[in-house]
Amino acid sequence: MSVMAFVITEACIGEKASDCTEVCPVDCIKEGEDQYFIDADTCIDCGACETACPVGAIYYEDDLTEERKVFIEKAKQFYQNL
Numbered sequence: 001m002s003v004m005a006f007v008i009t010e011a012c013i014g015e016k017a018s019d020c021t022e023v024c025p026v027d028c029i030k031e032g033e034d035q036y037f038i039d040a041d042t043c044i045d046c047g048a049c050e051t052a053c054p055v056g057a058i059y060y061e062d063d064l065t066e067e068r069k070v071f072i073e074k075a076k077q078f079y080q081n082l
């Protein structure tokens with residue numbers, strides 16, 4: 001099943017500010033090697049992380065540009081390989 005969620009994109013790479021992890025009410029953001037990732041299955045679409053991110057790296061899935069859609073799959077892979 002495919003679910004909509006918020007997605008962390010390229011601005012997180014090398015930045016990893018982690019402010020998002022402190023505001024997420026369901027604790028669904030984990031640190032990967034080069035960036036943080038949101039677990040789409042757990043995300044409740046509250047938008048708190050989007051507001052908290054100091055570099056504007058987080059978007060609602062529907063609002064992603066074509067180039068950024070790769071980050072949906074990147075997050076999926078990350079959680080599949082945990």
Ligand code: SF4
Pocket residue numbers: 006023024025026027028029038039042043044045046047048049050
């Ligand atoms: Fe967590 Fe809300 Fe961001 Fe989803 S939208 S990752 S629930 S803070």
